[in-house]
Amino acid sequence: MADYVIPPPCQASVPVSNGPARFPIRRVFCVGRNYAAHAREMGKDPDREPPFFFMKPADAVVDAAGTIAYPSLTSALHHEIELVVALGSGGRDVAPGDALNLVWGYGVGVDLTRRDLQDEAKRLSRPWDWSKGFDASAPCTPIHPVAEVGHPEAGEIWLRVNGDLKQRGDLAELIWSVPEVISAISTAVDLAAGDLIFSGTPAGVGPMQPGDVVSGGAAGVAEFTFTVGPPVSP
Template structure:
């Protein structure tokens, strides 16, 4: 047995629908601007040659239930609803035709973003890490295995704040579908069991305030609901 000089952190994990077992999280990859309308609302051109990515720590993923804390250092916390892909088999340099064989299941997640910090980082040509990789920045609902959910290629994706619709789109609007995203990541790093991929958000991102009630979902995968905590 390996001896550590300090107590190792607990294994980050996410719930599995209909099971007491949990899915262990290894890494979290996020696709930037994967819906054309969202790219445009952020002042960017969606017609580009390749997707780009950022990451979150594994333990940034928390249950999309009860209360999610409002983070420090921001006055402009934004919601971004996303389809989440859970990788169950590893692979490098996989093709899009092979990519879906790596998928264990799917979930509904929200990429929380400290937009003011992101805007500052962009202006100063600095990394986005502080705006994307903070504690509890990836609320995620229970994962649904492919055996029950299949591979969703279309279906409504949406988010409401206090009962009012903010974001709404369809999975068929993804610029790079799930298979293409997986294949592209695998060209750069070897994907491994436990990796999660947040696949991008539709237009309508906006600010959240303490006390806001967030409900969201992906057709065929499930719904989530949580409250934003105090500053």
């Protein structure tokens, strides 16, 4: 067993639906502008600009339940509901036709975004890390194995704030399908077991405030409810 000069960090993980064991998280990939309507609401043309990728730290993933603190450095915390793909094996240059063989299961997550910081980063042509990769920025439901939910290709995905419907789309509306997303990522890095992919959000992204109750889900996969807590002290 290796010796470390400081205690090693705990393994980031998320619950699974079929037992007490947890799914260990290696990396978190996120797909940008993978629904045409969302691309348009962000001022982009999905016909000319294919989806792109960014990442979050593994320990940004938290259970989509209970209370999630409103983060520091922002007054514009936005929700982005997404289907989450959990890989049970990996590979490089994976063909789309083989990609689903890598999938262990699926969940539903929320890509929390400090929109004011993201807008500033865009204006200054800077990275998005501070707007996307902060603590608890990736609430996620338990992961449901493929044996339970299959490979969802269609079905409603939605998010509500205080009972009001804010986001609604269909998984069939993804510009790049899940197999195509997996294949595309694998051309850049070696995918591995434990990687999560947040597959993109439909239109309707918007702000949340402390005290808001946020709920959502994807048909046939999972649902969640959490409360936005008080702001984190600077």
